[in-house]
Amino acid sequence: MTWESPGVVSLDLVAADGSALPAWEPGAHIDLHLAGAPVRQYSLCGDPARRDTWRVAVREVPGGRVSGLVHKALRPGALIEAEGPRNNFLFVAAPRYLFIAGGIGITPILPMLRAARLAGAQAMLLFCARSAADAPFLAEAREFAEVVTHCADDGTRLDVAARLATPEADTLVYCCGPERLMNAVEQATAAWPEGSVRFEWFTPRSRPEGEGADAFEVVCAQSGLTLKVAPGVSVLQALREAGLDRPSSCEQGVCGTCECRVLEGEVDHRDSILSASERAANDVMMTCVSRAKGARLVLDI
Numbered sequence: 001m002t003w004e005s006p007g008v009v010s011l012d013l014v015a016a017d018g019s020a021l022p023a024w025e026p027g028a029h030i031d032l033h034l035a036g037a038p039v040r041q042y043s044l045c046g047d048p049a050r051r052d053t054w055r056v057a058v059r060e061v062p063g064g065r066v067s068g069l070v071h072k073a074l075r076p077g078a079l080i081e082a083e084g085p086r087n088n089f090l091f092v093a094a095p096r097y098l099f100i101a102g103g104i105g106i107t108p109i110l111p112m113l114r115a116a117r118l119a120g121a122q123a124m125l126l127f128c129a130r131s132a133a134d135a136p137f138l139a140e141a142r143e144f145a146e147v148v149t150h151c152a153d154d155g156t157r158l159d160v161a162a163r164l165a166t167p168e169a170d171t172l173v174y175c176c177g178p179e180r181l182m183n184a185v186e187q188a189t190a191a192w193p194e195g196s197v198r199f200e201w202f203t204p205r206s207r208p209e210g211e212g213a214d215a216f217e218v219v220c221a222q223s224g225l226t227l228k229v230a231p232g233v234s235v236l237q238a239l240r241e242a243g244l245d246r247p248s249s250c251e252q253g254v255c256g257t258c259e260c261r262v263l264e265g266e267v268d269h270r271d272s273i274l275s276a277s278e279r280a281a282n283d284v285m286m287t288c289v290s291r292a293k294g295a296r297l298v299l300d301i
């Protein structure tokens with residue numbers, strides 16, 4: 001365990017039997033299962049080339065059960081269960097990258113900075129934090145890329161709209177941070193080419209007030225079951241109540257574990273993972289949060 005900045009501790013995890021850990025790519029996360037607490041996802045932020053250890057970093061969140069346990073009770077040598085890795089924030093080859101991180105949002109981006117450097121790509125990180133001292137892994141990030149800090153405390157806050165007003169050729173933007181930053185980046189890059197701006201959400205995006213939750217029917221093409229999804233019940237819950245064993249983790253639409261192929265019907269996507277084009281393609285849905293726009297969905301289950 002290492003203190004990375006005030007309120008942020010990193011954990012180096014090793015297999016209990018000393019064996020090599022599963023390989024992973026930049027952008028991947030794992031599930032941490034701590035006794036008596038809900039499952040939480042944490043981005044892998046170490047070196048993907050190392051198979052002997054997985055590094056994650058945990059920010060202490062006021063009232064957060066998992067982060068509280070990690071900060072107050074977990075100690076070196078403890079045995080914990082980890083699952084994964086999974087990756088919804090794929091690092092794609094490009095000649096130039098613009099990374100935008102807010103606070104602990106640096107974690108999925110850190111291995112990307114390393115990979116960009118190894119690939120010989122041009123990379124810049126805009127790192128937003130309250131102060132430079134509050135920016136975890138700042139020194140490490142500087143080893144791999146040009147870093148510009150934007151700190152509230154010294155009046156250098158990032159003017160997102162101005163910085164991203166003009167699409168930059170051959171550039172991929174990767175952004176992870178608090179919702180306000182992510183929304184600002186999404187708005188500012190509305191005119192950038194489709195697929196050139198990618199986001200990783202740690203917590204679900206806010207949903208509109210009073211969003212509808214009408215009942216609809218789900219047909220499971222493989223099992224032949226047809227079930228009703230009542231208002232206030234998720235597709236995932238309905239599938240489980242019908243006796244189907246379905247995987248899940250966050251149950252908030254941020255991890256992708258419950259993804260399912262859609263064969264018919266239009267999905268009301270409510271997750272924080274799929275891009276606009278993936279939503280429009282209507283090929284998959286996150287069953288823990290997304291619903292049907294119409295009266296019926298046919299799923300490949």
Ligand code: FES
Pocket residue numbers: 247248249250251252253254255256257258259271286287288289
């Ligand atoms: S369980 Fe995480 S997205 Fe559904």
